[in-house]
Amino acid sequence: MRNLISITTLIGSIVAVQLLTSFTGTGYYLTQLTMTAYYSLIIIGLCLVMGYAGQISLGHAGFFAIGGYTSAALTTYNLTSMLENGNSLIKFISGRGLLIAAQDLYGDPVLYVNPWIAALLAIFLTVIIAFLIGIPVLKLKGHYLAMATLGFGIIIFRIVLATEIFGEADGLSEVPGFTLLPGVIVNGDFNNRIFNYYIACGFVVVGVIILLNLINSRVGRALRAIHGAEDAANAMGINTSRYKLYTFVISAVFAAIAGIFLTHYNGGIGPSEAGIMKSIRYVAIVAIGGMANLWGALTMGVLLNFMSLRGMFGSYDDAVFGAILIIIMLFAPDGLLHLSIWRKLRKKIL
Amino acid sequence: MALLEINNLSRSFGGLKAVNDISFSVRSDSIKAVIGPNGAGKTTLFNLISGNLPADTGSVVFKGLPIHGLQPYQIAAHGISRTFQNIKLFPGMTALENVMIGRHVKTRAGFTAGMLHLPFSRREEKEIKEKSLELLELLDINQFAHIEASSLAFGQQRAVEFARALALEPDLLLLDEPAAGLNIYETAEIARLISKIQKRGITVLLVEHDMSLVMDISDEIVVLCFGEKIADDLPAKIQQNPQVIQIYLGDDDA
Numbered sequence: 001m002r003n004l005i006s007i008t009t010l011i012g013s014i015v016a017v018q019l020l021t022s023f024t025g026t027g028y029y030l031t032q033l034t035m036t037a038y039y040s041l042i043i044i045g046l047c048l049v050m051g052y053a054g055q056i057s058l059g060h061a062g063f064f065a066i067g068g069y070t071s072a073a074l075t076t077y078n079l080t081s082m083l084e085n086g087n088s089l090i091k092f093i094s095g096r097g098l099l100i101a102a103q104d105l106y107g108d109p110v111l112y113v114n115p116w117i118a119a120l121l122a123i124f125l126t127v128i129i130a131f132l133i134g135i136p137v138l139k140l141k142g143h144y145l146a147m148a149t150l151g152f153g154i155i156i157f158r159i160v161l162a163t164e165i166f167g168e169a170d171g172l173s174e175v176p177g178f179t180l181l182p183g184v185i186v187n188g189d190f191n192n193r194i195f196n197y198y199i200a201c202g203f204v205v206v207g208v209i210i211l212l213n214l215i216n217s218r219v220g221r222a223l224r225a226i227h228g229a230e231d232a233a234n235a236m237g238i239n240t241s242r243y244k245l246y247t248f249v250i251s252a253v254f255a256a257i258a259g260i261f262l263t264h265y266n267g268g269i270g271p272s273e274a275g276i277m278k279s280i281r282y283v284a285i286v287a288i289g290g291m292a293n294l295w296g297a298l299t300m301g302v303l304l305n306f307m308s309l310r311g312m313f314g315s316y317d318d319a320v321f322g323a324i325l326i327i328i329m330l331f332a333p334d335g336l337l338h339l340s341i342w343r344k345l346r347k348k349i350l
Numbered sequence: 351m352a353l354l355e356i357n358n359l360s361r362s363f364g365g366l367k368a369v370n371d372i373s374f375s376v377r378s379d380s381i382k383a384v385i386g387p388n389g390a391g392k393t394t395l396f397n398l399i400s401g402n403l404p405a406d407t408g409s410v411v412f413k414g415l416p417i418h419g420l421q422p423y424q425i426a427a428h429g430i431s432r433t434f435q436n437i438k439l440f441p442g443m444t445a446l447e448n449v450m451i452g453r454h455v456k457t458r459a460g461f462t463a464g465m466l467h468l469p470f471s472r473r474e475e476k477e478i479k480e481k482s483l484e485l486l487e488l489l490d491i492n493q494f495a496h497i498e499a500s501s502l503a504f505g506q507q508r509a510v511e512f513a514r515a516l517a518l519e520p521d522l523l524l525l526d527e528p529a530a531g532l533n534i535y536e537t538a539e540i541a542r543l544i545s546k547i548q549k550r551g552i553t554v555l556l557v558e559h560d561m562s563l564v565m566d567i568s569d570e571i572v573v574l575c576f577g578e579k580i581a582d583d584l585p586a587k588i589q590q591n592p593q594v595i596q597i598y599l600g601d602d603d604a
Contacts, residue, residue: 210465217464217471218457218478221443225451228440235400235434237426237455237518246461 003212006295010208014201018194030197031188032309036302037200038262041207043301044294045254046282048211051292052220053247054227055138056146058279059153060255063126065160065274067256068263070122072172073165074113075264083111102176115178119260123253130252134245150276157274171270178264186264196265203261204298207254211294214250223247227292277318281308284325290335299337353378353553354399354522359408359418361398368394370577371408376522381544381554383564386574387597392557393435395574396526399555400432401425413521427455431515432524435557437507439499445510446495449482452517485513489543505536512543516552523547525556529563541567565589573597 021029042064049055079099082090093099098117104110113121137148160166167173177187185192186199214220225233226240234240263269272278285304289297304324307313313320328336352375361369369391376382384392397403399410401422410418417425431452439448457478459471486492489509494502499510508528515523528544529537541563548554558564564571564585571588573581581591588594 213467214461214464217467218454218459218475219461219464221447221451222454224443224447225440228442229438231402231422232434232438232440233451234422235402235426235432236451236514237423237431238451239421239423250461 003209003216007205007209007212010298011205014198014205018197022194027193029310030193032306034193034197034200034265035262035309036305037197037204038258038265039305040204040298040301041258042255042282043285043289043297043305044204044207044211045251047286047289047291047294047297048214048223049247049251050283050286051290051294051297052215052227053223053244055244055248056283057149057248057251058146058276058283059133059149059151059156060251060282061274061276061278062153062156063130063252063255064259064262064278065156065269065271066126066129067122067259068269068273069160069166069172069259070125071115071118071260072175072263072269074118074121075115075176076172076174077112077165079111079113080109100176104174112176115176115264119178122260123256126252126256127249130249131245134248134252138241138244138248150279153274153276153279157271157276160274161271166271169271171268171273172263173268175263175267175269178261186261188265188267200261200265203257208294208298215294219243224292277321280325281318281321284321284328287328288324288332288336290337293335293337296335296337300335352376353413354555355409355411356395356399357409357411359395359398359410360406361394361403362406367577369398369405372574372577372579373408374572374579374582376553376555377569378521378553379548379551380569381548381556381567382570382572383568384555384557384572384574385559385561385564386580389576390574391577392574393526394577396432396524396557399425400430400524426518426520429518429521430524431518431520431522433508433511433515433526433528435526435530437504437511439507439510439514441498441500443499444496445486445491445499445502445506445513446479446482448499448510449485449513449517450478452485452514453478453481455518482513482517485516486510488516488546489513504531505539508532508536508540509543512547516547520552522553522555525554525558527557527559529558529560537563 017033018030021027042060046057046060049057079090083094098114099111100114101109101111133152137145140148161169177185179185180199184195184199186196222233222238222243225236225238226243230240285301286297289300308317354376356375357373359369359372360367372395384395386392394403398405401420401424405418409416412428412430415428417428440451457474459474463471483492483495486495489512491506491509491513494506499507502510528540532540537560544554544567568585571583571585572579573588573594575597580593580597581588583591
């Protein structure tokens with residue numbers, strides 16, 4: 001019931017913001033708001049891992065990049081010549097209708113993998129990598145886990161930076177739109193802006209509902225128990241390592257989905273999306289939102305990502321998020337939206 | 351047949367033989383106590399049974415199945431639940447939620463059911479809550495159901511931990527010093543509680559320092575000293591065992 005009210009409020013504010021931008025003639029804000037919505041997907045997924053299961057990941061930009069880059073590479077690689085050369089694999093998948101033929105800017109034919117297929121492959125790949133990384137890494141605790149996931153993030157960053165099919169330092173561009181339903185396309189088309197805003201927000205609403213359900217379920221309770229006292233949780237029959245692993249994989253999938261659709265929306269992806277500073281930013285936002293507070297993380301995620309995307313932090317962008325992390329850890333380890341902070345503040349002022 | 355059989359169990363830490371070649375068994379529906387001076391290896395023995403520590407050698411057989419080498423969560427699923435010497439409740443969770451965790455092994459809604467809020471998981475959740483409230487009532491702490499467990503008084507916290515352990519519907523309950531830190535009235539209360547649990551058909555194995563508690567409620571007592579078994583007998587016999595008296599009271603000429 002309480003969730004119903006919160007979800008309604010969320011949907012209400014999404015609609016209100018859109019109406020506000022159209023009445024005030026500030027429709028251009030919707031571009032950053034759409035991007036913010038996709039970034040929020042990563043934030044809420046990471047919030048599940050950090051706040052509820054009590055683990056940390058400093059490598060979530062890596063999962064975002066795996067999703068975005070896999071999708072981008074598959075939908076930008078021109079298969080025309082391979083088909084003409086009689087490559088039997090390409091012929092086979094082409095025959096199944098899994099490829100899309102179009103024309104590029106110069107009118108030359110391009111043939112690429114259907115974004116649906118690319119997205120499914122990207123998610124599949126993310127799940128496999130998250131499992132492979134998660135099984136050994138989640139045996140670690142505290143600083144060690146942080147460092148191991150940081151290492152994973154660095155590996156992904158260096159891989160995309162050094163691989164030709166991922167465009168090296170330039171990243172990938174001219175990623176085609178993603179047709180979700182006939183007429184519903186995720187792309188950066190100017191006329192499609194309002195539509196795309198609602199699509200992105202739709203992902204967030206569905207993501208929030210799924211995570212709220214999970215948090216309030218038997219599994220969510222078990223996760224909080226693991227966070228509180230892992231050995232006691234284990235003694236109560238909870239398979240702690242499996243629960244931590246599944247949570248990690250779910251949050252990786254959230255990040256990958258954000259990567260896939262943001263890449264189609266932006267029409268490209270660059271190596272900075274896989275960077276360490278991005279991962280640190282996500283952790284900082286979850287911390288400022290109050291760790292075990294999905295709504296807090298979502299609110300702060302929207303606010304800070306939007307400000308950052310509007311360029312409000314200027315060239316100090318990364319520095320701002322670093323500073324936020326330090327300040328939050330020192331003065332408000334329970335997050336900025338925790339009531340006691342405001343009580344303390346009021347006492348100091350009055 | 352014995353419910354739990356411990357055969358030649360050993361575990362050392364470096365050069366210290368914390369548990370050295372210990373064997374004994376626990377009959378169904380009995381209360382068995384493990385006593386011994388500090389450092390006798392009682393808690394180590396408990397951790398070996400519950401899977402928190404791997405044994406070096408020896409076996410633990412529960413209901414005819416070997417359970418040594420299994421993870422604690424697997425042992426819990428086999429029907430052994432435990433409490434901890436220094437109470438380990440889940441912080442930030444209410445007394446009721448703590449007990450609800452104990453229902454974990456008896457329920458099955460997983461990640462998919464949780465994320466999609468499937469109807470069967472809703473039914474299950476209701477059942478978990480009802481059972482847990484029942485247990486809180488059984489232990490007379492239902493008035494604290496919605497209070498954060500770690501803010502309760504020590505004795506009440508212990509009762510919550512008991513309820514949580516009982517929520518697994520175990521066949522064997524391991525109690526690690528249930529009277530530690532309790533006053534004489536609370537200890538008497540715990541004694542009553544343990545008898546009550548046994549009458550529900552749950553076998554109890556406890557480690558304890560408090561002699562009055564042990565002598566009153568136990569059917570059988572195992573005495574450990576420096577990792578070795580000294581005696582395994584009825585309480586009345588233990589009281590007269592010269593070796594046990596020597597361990598607890600010292601030599602005549604001391």
